[in-house]
Amino acid sequence: MKNTMKGNVMAAGLAFAMTVSALGGTVVMADENVTIEIWMQGTDTTTIKDYQADFLNANPNITLDFVAGGEATTYMQKVLMAANNGNLPDIIQATCANVLGIPETGAFLDISKFIDEEWMSRFASNAFTLQQEMYGEDTIYGIPDHNEIQGWFLNKAMFDDLGLEIPVTWDEWVSCIDAFIEAGITPIAFGAADTWSRWGFDLFFERYGFIENKEALASKEMKFSDFCIPAFERIDELAKMGAFPSNTSTATYTEALELFKAGICPIITTGSFGLSDLSESEYCDDFIFSWGPEFTDTEYVQNYGTKTCSWTWWVNKDVAEDEEKLNAILAWFKSMSEPSYLQSMVDHSEGLLAYNVDSLDFSNVNGAYKSLLEMAADDYIGVGEMSSYLDPSFEASYWNAVSAVATQTATPEEAAQMLDDAQAAMP
Amino acid sequence: MGSLGNNLSPGIFRRCSMHLVYTKKRFWLYSFPMIFFYTIFIFVPIAIAFWYSLTNFRGIGEYGIVGIENFINVLKDKLFYRCLSNTLKSTFVSMLISIPLSFCLALLVQKNSLSSTIYRSVLFSPYVMGGIVVGLVWTFILDPSKGFINAALTKIGLENWTQQWIGGTILTPYCVGVITVWTGTGFSILLWLNGIKQISGDILEAGLIDGATKWQQIRYITLPLLKETLKMQIVLGFTGGLKIFDIVQSLTGGGPNHFSETLVSYMYNITFTQRRFGYGMAIAIVEFFFTMAVTLFFMRVTRAEVE
Numbered sequence: 096m097k098n099t100m101k102g103n104v105m106a107a108g109l110a111f112a113m114t115v116s117a118l119g120g121t122v123v124m125a126d127e128n129v130t131i132e133i134w135m136q137g138t139d140t141t142t143i144k145d146y147q148a149d150f151l152n153a154n155p156n157i158t159l160d161f162v163a164g165g166e167a168t169t170y171m172q173k174v175l176m177a178a179n180n181g182n183l184p185d186i187i188q189a190t191c192a193n194v195l196g197i198p199e200t201g202a203f204l205d206i207s208k209f210i211d212e213e214w215m216s217r218f219a220s221n222a223f224t225l226q227q228e229m230y231g232e233d234t235i236y237g238i239p240d241h242n243e244i245q246g247w248f249l250n251k252a253m254f255d256d257l258g259l260e261i262p263v264t265w266d267e268w269v270s271c272i273d274a275f276i277e278a279g280i281t282p283i284a285f286g287a288a289d290t291w292s293r294w295g296f297d298l299f300f301e302r303y304g305f306i307e308n309k310e311a312l313a314s315k316e317m318k319f320s321d322f323c324i325p326a327f328e329r330i331d332e333l334a335k336m337g338a339f340p341s342n343t344s345t346a347t348y349t350e351a352l353e354l355f356k357a358g359i360c361p362i363i364t365t366g367s368f369g370l371s372d373l374s375e376s377e378y379c380d381d382f383i384f385s386w387g388p389e390f391t392d393t394e395y396v397q398n399y400g401t402k403t404c405s406w407t408w409w410v411n412k413d414v415a416e417d418e419e420k421l422n423a424i425l426a427w428f429k430s431m432s433e434p435s436y437l438q439s440m441v442d443h444s445e446g447l448l449a450y451n452v453d454s455l456d457f458s459n460v461n462g463a464y465k466s467l468l469e470m471a472a473d474d475y476i477g478v479g480e481m482s483s484y485l486d487p488s489f490e491a492s493y494w495n496a497v498s499a500v501a502t503q504t505a506t507p508e509e510a511a512q513m514l515d516d517a518q519a520a521m522p
Numbered sequence: 523m524g525s526l527g528n529n530l531s532p533g534i535f536r537r538c539s540m541h542l543v544y545t546k547k548r549f550w551l552y553s554f555p556m557i558f559f560y561t562i563f564i565f566v567p568i569a570i571a572f573w574y575s576l577t578n579f580r581g582i583g584e585y586g587i588v589g590i591e592n593f594i595n596v597l598k599d600k601l602f603y604r605c606l607s608n609t610l611k612s613t614f615v616s617m618l619i620s621i622p623l624s625f626c627l628a629l630l631v632q633k634n635s636l637s638s639t640i641y642r643s644v645l646f647s648p649y650v651m652g653g654i655v656v657g658l659v660w661t662f663i664l665d666p667s668k669g670f671i672n673a674a675l676t677k678i679g680l681e682n683w684t685q686q687w688i689g690g691t692i693l694t695p696y697c698v699g700v701i702t703v704w705t706g707t708g709f710s711i712l713l714w715l716n717g718i719k720q721i722s723g724d725i726l727e728a729g730l731i732d733g734a735t736k737w738q739q740i741r742y743i744t745l746p747l748l749k750e751t752l753k754m755q756i757v758l759g760f761t762g763g764l765k766i767f768d769i770v771q772s773l774t775g776g777g778p779n780h781f782s783e784t785l786v787s788y789m790y791n792i793t794f795t796q797r798r799f800g801y802g803m804a805i806a807i808v809e810f811f812f813t814m815a816v817t818l819f820f821m822r823v824t825r826a827e828v829e
Contacts (some may be wrong), residue, residue, distance in 0.1 A: 172794045175581040196797075200583045288689070288775050342667030344689030344778040488580075491795040499779035504691055520798065522578065 129423040130158040132184035133408075136170045138163050146439060150430040157423050167193070167291070178202045183411045185424060188240060190405040191225045192483035192490070197409075198229075203236040204410040209425050210235060217432040222449045225403045225479055238428045239404035239449035244384070244471050245294035245366035245480060246401060248373065248463065252381040253280070253361035265329065265388040272338045275361060283338045284360035286346035287498035295364030296497050297401055297481045298387045299326040304395045309484045312518065319514035325393065327507030330500045344502040366401070367446040367471075373463045374444040380462035384470045400475035404449045405483065447471050485521065492517030568810065575803035585800070592804035601780050602805065605788040608695040612784065613763025615699025616706065621755050623703065624710030625748075629740065631711065632718055642715075646708030653705075653768025660701050661773055664688045688774050694782035701769055706762065710755055717751030718744065750824075757820045764813050785809050 135143065140161035147159055162184070164170030171193050177183045178197045187194075197203065222239045230236065254261060254271065257278055262268040275282040286292055304322040311317035333339065340346055340354065348365075355363035356376035364387075365373070373379055389397040408428065414421050430436060437448055438455050444464055457468060482490035496513040499505035505513070575592055579585040596602055627645060631638040648656065663670045664687040672684040688694045721744060729739050767786040770776060776783035776791065783791075789809065793802025 168795050175797070179582045196580060196582050202582075287778060290775070290777060340667070342665060342689065344686075345661065345665050345667075345774060488796040488798050491791060495777070495779060498777060502689070502778040504779035504781060520796075520801075522580070 127419065128156045128158065129420050130160055131186060131420065131424055131427065132160045132162065133186040133188070134162050134164050134170075134174065134184045135188040136164055136167055138165060146436065147427075147430075149435065150427060153430075154423070154426065157427070159427065181413075183413075185411050185414050185420065186237075187409050187411075188406065189409060190483070191229060191403075191407060192405065192480065192487070194407075194409060195229075195487050198236050202412055204412045204415050205234050205236060206238075206410055206425070207233055207235040209421075214429060214432065217450055219404065219449050219451055221402070221477055222404045224477070225405055225483065226407070228479075237407040237409035238431070240406035240408055241367070241445075242402070242404050242447040242449045242471060243367050243406060244400065244402040244447060244467060245368075246298060246364070246470075247295045247385045247387045248355065248363050248365055248369075248382050249385055250355065250358060250361040250378060250381050251383050252378065253358065261383065261385065263389055265390050265392075268388040269332070269336070272333065272336055272362075276337055281338075281340050281354075281360050282362050283333065284351040284354040284363040285339045285343055285501060286348045286351040287339075287343045287502050288345050289348040290491070290494035290498040292348035292351065293364065293494055293497040294366050294401065294480065295387045296326075296330060298399060299329055299390075300481055301399050301401075301478055302326075302390055302395060302397050303393050305481060306399060306478055307395055313485055313521075315518060315521070319518055320508075320511040323514060324507050324511050325390075327496070327500050327510045329388070329390070330497060331503075331507050334501050334503050339501060344498075344504070367467050370446045370464060370467060371444050374461055382463035383466040384463070386470070386475060396476070398475045399478050400470065400473070401480055402471055402475070402477040403479045403483070405479065488521055489514075489517045568807075571803045571806050571810075574800055575807045577800045579799040579803075581797045581799050588800065592801050593808065595801065596804050596808050601783070601788065602785075602808075604780055605783045605785050608698075608782060609764060609766065609784045609786075611695040612699040612702060612766055613760060615696050616702040616763055617756065617759040619700065620703045620707055620710055620759060621752070624707045624755075625714050627707065628711045628714035628718060629744075632715055642708075642711065645711055648705045649708040651705065654772040656701060656705055657769045657772030660697075660704075660769075661688070664697055664773075666690075688782070689778060691778075691781045694774055698766060698770055698773065698782065698784075699763075701773070702763065702766060705769070706759075710759075713751055713755060713758075714748070717748045721747050753820065753824050757817060760816055760820075761813055764809065764816075 140163045143161055144159070151157065151159065164173055171189065174183070174187055174189065174194075175197070178200065181202075183202060194203075218239070219242055221242065223235060226235060226237070226239075249261060251261065253275075257274050259271045259274055260267070262271045272282045300323055303326040305312070308317050308322060312319065334343075340351075340360070351360075351363055352365065352369065352372055354360040355365075356373065356378070358376075358378050373382055376382070386398075386400045410424060414424060432450050434454055437450055437452065440446075440448060441452075441455050441457060441460065444461065447467060457465070460468075482493060492513055496505065496510040496517075499513070500507060500510045576587055576589060577585045578588050578592075631641045631645070651659075662668065666672055666684070666686045666689060669687065671687060675681065675683045685693060687697050725743055725747070726739060729743050734742065765786055766784045767790065770782055770784050770787050771790075774782045776787045780788070785805070786809070789802050789805040792798050792805060796802075
């Protein structure tokens with residue numbers, strides 16, 4: 096009888112271990128219940144919660160308490176205040192650019208010593224590049240959430256309908272835009288009311304010399320007006336051609352996205368973060384990603400692409416005082432690198448992953464996703480978005496300057512002056 | 523001791539003193555909650571904002587004292603003046619329309635009838651709507667492309683009359699003023715109704731006996747007796763106008779290129795989007811003193827009239 100019971104217990108234990116293993120979860124041997132408070136940008140926590148089901152089933156003593164922080168400005172306002180008062184939650188989700196200034200105060204925990212060789216091998220080669228550029232080779236304050244690329248999506252079918260090749264140079268872009276306008280089609284879906292939706296234009300500036308001069312600009316040895324006027328002139332040219340919708344100044348990014356998804360406009364600036372939205376479109380197999388126009392009137396390098404791992408789960412330094420919680424957090428982080436978890440992200444078109452994805456099955460992904468994967472792996476030099484290299488005070492002025500030219504409420508020279516003023520206000 | 527002490531018996535003097543102590547105690551007892559909450563929620567935040575306005579605080583980390591540098595920069599800031607101009611345009615449009623309009627509507631709905639009550643409720647309803655919702659609703663009316671007004675004008679063959687009501691460089695602040703009229707008129711009507719109810723029926727009746735027409739009653743009796751209400755409308759309209767934020771934020775986000783930015787939305791963006799807390803607080807303090815100056819000016823005018 097005793098032996099039977101012992102056998103049953105062992106069998107149950109074995110079954111539990113097998114279940115956990117099959118779920119791809121990581122079991123944390125914690126004695127007490129652990130609640131991990133996680134703040135994230137946006138209003139939806141349902142999707143992320145759904146993805147954690149396997150981990151939570153395998154670790155019933157762990158609770159992941161996701162708190163939606165709202166839109167970017169409001170969210171970062173809360174994060175800053177919490178960091179300033181020493182009240183940060185256990186984990187916050189934010190981009191490298193958005194947390195500028197916080198790690199310097201010692202508010203985050205350096206988790207580099209917990210990431211062993213095996214774990215590190217699961218990440219994409221560029222997963223920690225941006226963090227290392229900002230905080231040094233040996234420091235890791237958080238786990239990258241996504242590999243992100245930003246630029247332009249084109250509706251290839253609409254280009255094909257007019258017999259247009261996919262453009263690469265500026266002149267080719269202008270020819271295509273002209274052809275669309277002649278055909279009565281508004282070429283670029285762009286909503287300047289959300290000034291932040293300017294991703295593709297970052298590469299205009301980066302290809303006109305920002306990358307080569309970023310240190311000089313950050314240290315104020317060089318002015319923005321010394322290099323950026325041609326970039327603004329290209330945006331001005333697009334606006335004057337009528338490349339943007341007539342209500343650009345009041346249109347939002349969401350409205351622009353709808354125009355593109357509905358096959359009304361053939362071009363939009365967005366990034367891999369927009370993939371799940373784009374995948375809802377009936378035309379998503381026709382969408383291809385592009386790094387945008389390359390310019391022949393400048394000596395600067397042109398094969399730059401905005402591809403970095405910027406979105407990160409940052410860890411509060413206070414977590415170090417609670418070993419059980421720290422272990423739970425590390426286990427959760429590790430669970431997000433498990434193949435089953437990653438495959439589920441791929442199957443739901445959740446963008447590009449910050450992990451080594453060789454073992455994953457991409458055979459069922461849509462055209463837009465395939466194009467993103469190709470571009471993420473191309474030989475273009477990966478750079479961050481412009482504002483990630485500068486003081487946070489600069490970002491909003493830059494966004495405003497781009498949308499001001501796009502809405503024809505400022506000339507290229509006035510926009511360049513705005514950037515000079517913003518640079519002067521940087522500490 | 524003065525003559526008061528000489529003329530009063532010690533008993534009376536003691537009673538007066540006791541009464542004084544008693545009154546002072548009561549004064550502090552009754553005033554304490556108001557003083558406490560006013561201090562915590564009004565004076566302390568203003569003092570903190572003033573302190574940060576003298577620093578280069580960036581929302582986190584160490585900061586230094588920069589003296590009045592932020593204030594000098596505010597006075598040299600071209601965008602600050604653009605925002606001030608936008609705010610004043612919206613405020614004046616709002617006051618110019620809202621005050622006479624709400625007075626006329628108050629006269630129409632002053633009767634205690636069911637229909638007047640329904641009209642009052644309908645007119646007051648926009649006042650209880652959140653500014654963000656109001657902004658969104660009006661986007662569908664004013665947007666140059668998808669808005670109702672331009673669509674209607676086009677439909678009836680008046681394409682030439684279509685305008686860039688919002689999102690352009692000229693009209694947005696004025697349209698914000700019109701939206702403020704829509705949201706604030708209900709409250710203004712209530713103020714007028716309250717004033718109208720204070721007017722004695724005898725005076726109106728006397729006017730009627732003297733043969734005054736309805737218009738003459740309004741012109742020579744009602745309006746002069748509502749001077750104090752009018753002053754209150756002006757003060758509230760002006761100070762309310764200086765606080766416009768949420769409507770603009772959801773209507774245009776202050777854009778394009780700050781052409782619809784108000785003082786408060788500019789201060790908010792500087793503080794929280796650009797993380798220039800010190801500079802943002804300096805803008806807030808300048809706006810505070812501007813509002814105080816305007817309010818004190820009106821108070822002075824009012825006092826002179828009363829005297």
